[in-house]
Amino acid sequence: MLGWWQELAGLVLPVDCAGCGAARLLLCGGCRSALSGAGARCVRPSPRPAGLPVVHACAAYEGAVREVLLAHKERGALALAGVLGEALAAAVRAGGGGAGEPGEVALVPVPSARRQVRARGHDPARRIALAASARLRGAGVAARVAPVLRLRRAVADQAGLGARQRRENLAGALEACRDAAGLTAGAGRIVLVDDLMTTGATLVEAARALRAAGIGPVAGAAVVAVSADSFHRIRSATRTEQKSCE
16 A cells, blocks of 8 residues: 555655755656666675675665665655666676577566565565566566565664674575476576665575575676675776676
8 A cells, every 4th residue: 555655646746856856856867867777887895705696786876876776765766666677677788688688587686574565665676676677678688577585584684784794694594485496487597686785695695595496597686786885896806806797
């Protein structure tokens, strides 16, 4: 009930730009450009945790991008899912999911805890994944969302936790659902997707859960945004490090 009402309200009531606050615009041209996906590239956190798939991202988590993600995730601006889905689709394409590739691209969203879904009224990663799959299909890329992961135990809020604490908090927390193999069957690429990557701990655990269920190999991961440090670090990477993104 909450979700559709928030989305309708966002369409009919005057709003300010979620990125910069420009009056009476859901998203201004400048902020939309920051999420266009033109700069989508391979990224990596430092230190890079063991088991992290190759990750591609659309933008750095700062400025207008940060505000748009928070507006969608925490403030119920559900109409922003479309532009965020376009950004995520760009990251998927940057990782090799182009038109004409054999088999479908299966987007596996990282799940939110049930208490967070109830509080927010929606599951942000899944909503963005659905928008991204629609954008990919519109661009000639066969894609579908395969929501095969779920939390098997409670985890603490990740805010304020360091990299090691996040890994410990999430270790063994995810599992594949019983029909996961069927939902991913026939996929040419399996790509983990989320809205934001910080230390990479969540994507490491998601990849582990898929491997434990015999699903894969995981082709990589795609996110809308990462920390500015992770986004720019690859620019100064050595040739050997850059090859990890190929």
